[in-house]
Amino acid sequence: MLMVLVGLAGPLVMPPVTAVLLNNVPGHRAGKASGVFNTSRQVGGALAVAVFGAMLANRAAAPPRYAASCPNSSTWYATARSTCGAN
Numbered sequence: 001m002l003m004v005l006v007g008l009a010g011p012l013v014m015p016p017v018t019a020v021l022l023n024n025v026p027g028h029r030a031g032k033a034s035g036v037f038n039t040s041r042q043v044g045g046a047l048a049v050a051v052f053g054a055m056l057a058n059r060a061a062a063p064p065r066y067a068a069s070c071p072n073s074s075t076w077y078a079t080a081r082s083t084c085g086a087n
């Protein structure tokens with residue numbers, strides 16, 4: 001749900017933030033300020049994708065919570081398949 005809000009709010013927030021930034025920079029430095037702002041935004045987005053992707057991959061690779069409660073199965077696949085003893 002959070003990612004939906006971020007995805008919807010981003011396009012609504014970025015133009016005013018860019019306008020505020022460029023209005024507070026002298027005209028002869030507006031190009032550099034815009035470049036630095038957009039570069040930092042792109043790097044931040046790439047890092048966010050990498051971090052959230054790693055978190056999702058880690059979560060997908062982890063065994064389910066109930067795996068420890070099934071003494072007859074030693075692997076995640078066996079646990080998921082047997083569902084605690086139901087062969």
